[in-house]
Amino acid sequence: MQGNILIVDGISTNRIVLKVKLTAAFYQVVQAGTVVEALEMITKHKPDLVLTAMNLPDGTAADLCTYLRKMPQTATLPVLAVASSHNPERRLATLRAGVCDVMNKPVNETLLLGRVRNMIRAHRTFAQWQLREDTNCALGLAEAPGEFIRPIAVSIIGNEAAPLQGWVRQLLPHMRASYCVTLLNEALAALNAGAPPDAIVLALPDNLSQSDTCLRLISALRASALMQDIALLVIQKTEDPLQATSALDLGADDVMTGGFEAAELAVRIDILLKRKRQLAHLLQSVHTGLQAAAYDPLTGLYNRRYAMPYLSGLIERSAATQISFAVIVADMDHFKRINDLYGHASGDAVLVETARRLRRAVRGSDMVARIGGEEFLIALPAADVITARSLAHRICDAIGGTPFIIPGAADPVHITISLGLAMSKAPFQAERGIPETPSTLLDHADKALYAAKMQGRNRVNFSLSQASPAA
Template sequence: MVARILVVDDVPANLKLLEARLSAEYFDVMTASNGTEALALARRTDCDLILLDVMMPDIDGFEVCRRLKADPLTFHIPVVMVTALDSPDDRNRALEAGADDFLTKPVPDVVLIARVRSLTRLKMMVDELRMRAAASIEIGMLAPDPSVMADAGKGGRILLVDDSKSSYERLATILAAEHTIEVEPNPSEALFHAAEGNYDLLIVSLDLKNFDSLRLCSQMRSLERTRNVPILAIADPENSTRLLRGLEIGINDYLLRPSDKNELMVRVRTQIKKHRYVDYLRENLQNSIEMAMTDTHTMLLNWRYAEVQLKVAATNAIAKSERLAFLFLDVDNLKIINDTYGHSAGTDVLKEVSVRIRKSIRGIDIGCRYGGDEFVIVMPQTDLHVGSLVAQRFVRSIAGELFSINGGERQIAVTISAGLAALTGTNDSAKGLFDRADAALLRAKADGRNRVVVDNG
């Protein structure tokens, strides 16, 4: 996928130059000649990166960046300041406004393209998570958390990998004012240390003695437990070639020595904020997946998910000539409970049945709410005899202990009926198994309820 870059500069010659550079690398380029136009374009187009000049006539670049980072529609778009300004104060002001980087004109082509590629690659990864999170919100699963945008990027856990004592002592002292910092002076132990800790940021010196720091960064990117943790590289100015290689490997940001204290703090905050935002999106996605699989009243799996698992389990069992049992359950007279004690009492009963199901099944079993007052349990590696013993024990456990309803104000007796079936051979199927268990359940209810009926094929 081609990344779309928005270039903002009030000088036409600068616009044409940057557009030509980026187009030659097959980026899709849009341009804006002032801050107002840039803000409007960023809101209505899907751009992947904004290259932003500072000195513009209507709104300066610092203010444009602040507005972009305060807007939920553009908060996630990386911004790189490209300007003739080169003082540390200007750099820090840009970073504090929310910029991801600050490049001083004239910018060498190789530096510009490497930074653009690095930031757009990370942006596209975030976009995939955002798209899935947005889909969850649209169907009413989860609401966005405004506090994510307001995160200050402080209070992070940082691992500093540096074998120069004077360097790591200075960096650790500065960072300790806002973060928890751990130092690993032995590069050989750094990967294990990074994998064992739950870090928000990894800071790696590219000037390690007798150790390939880029290989360490590459290993951090390939290891699952550290793959998504941002890496901030610190290097001497003469190491610019290795820095560019590091951006290709997956380094998120870098700082040149001698590092300015304020710039260090701002870059660290920026990376921690991004990491927390991505973690929020991943957690949002995981919660959405779990909610899509789960019945919200009972917190058991829902039938939509369990039906797929039943088909998979039946197919595998038939192919391997293994056993598989299917138990269909129905709470007896739930309508009478609802009519007598209220629907909240009926909900209490369903929740308690689900709790007892979870306590009764094995790790390989699949328990779910089928709908209404019905539940199912899929039992791999289980024949009719064992399945019948499980079903009988469960029916007795339901009848043998009273159910608390209406907040514990009352206790009532509840019973359950069950129909059990098992695979009969290679010509059987998930549907056949389901239908036979369903028919057995109907017989259990017709025969007086509070019992198990086994389908013998």
């Protein structure tokens, strides 16, 4: 199914007509006759879109939307209203309540389906990122949204400058913004020349060839990495359902089919920009959560959560390519003494400096992770025994060769590290079907590390993964 839609109308025949149109387009439809029933159905069925009549037996489309916006679970659920007659004041009030659009009867089926596709697509994109952000919240990784909202910049594009400048004058009382008027044939160059605007208003000309240019511009903007997330609203001077549907399908966020109306345009831009800001916050929150999930906050190295799946992938690639790799487990020698003598802040400083030296000692393709208090894991892709040994000794020298300057210590402190090295399985072992996992690799490297500690520390001990640790 294309999506789940809730139809809300007090008149059953109206619901049936809409249901026939939507089910023919492969949408799953549920129905309600009142605001109360609608809220119950939303809780039960979790639709992707609510399609409601303006007037309901126990309220209005605006009332329904107001209820939805108060609940976190439904705050972003798109609502599309259908009105029996054109009433500009009521239409504007309904949009301000949070309804995405108001379509007047008779509803054009092509435009209706275009609107539905556009709204469900936007809702699902938002919902997917919201799910990731909710996970971050559960893990304590999300950040509160910033309060500061900078002044917005709006670019108005069309084929004649004078009418568009008139639009700007009419918009100013309704929305404070920095406005820029650009001719259609200069739009793409102008938009790429400076900082991108927050919103673009595209006046669709009546001329067929120029309107096609406008539609191609929408496509070009959505293909641009700089422009793909800008709020994009199209205004039709003359209503054309096919063109409006094309604009929505090509990536326009909204279409005003009834021509320019300053107050309504201001409301629509405000709604689009709020949605874009919410989505941007979700993306940033998810990025922050991913950073926190994969990186050690003290050293900036990868953490164990990242390192173990990485090793699994390395094992798979090695089996497929028959190219060996190596794993090193490294542990700081007598690290507890640092904390005891100089304090935990000094111990943290040693760990940060150790991480810096580790990164400098390995190759760009190697993965370095902090997997315990003073324990590190280094994975060396595409490394043979000679390369792995050489890198391991380089790491040992990088830590022990230069004393550490530690806060609280009068003189630089000599610190060393012990390393256990294990190689991936040889091809003949893989052919025998002997399983290799991150855990078995780490076990061999740990045993080699233990042997290095027993032999006096500040050294590398090597173990083939199929053999016991070498002394």
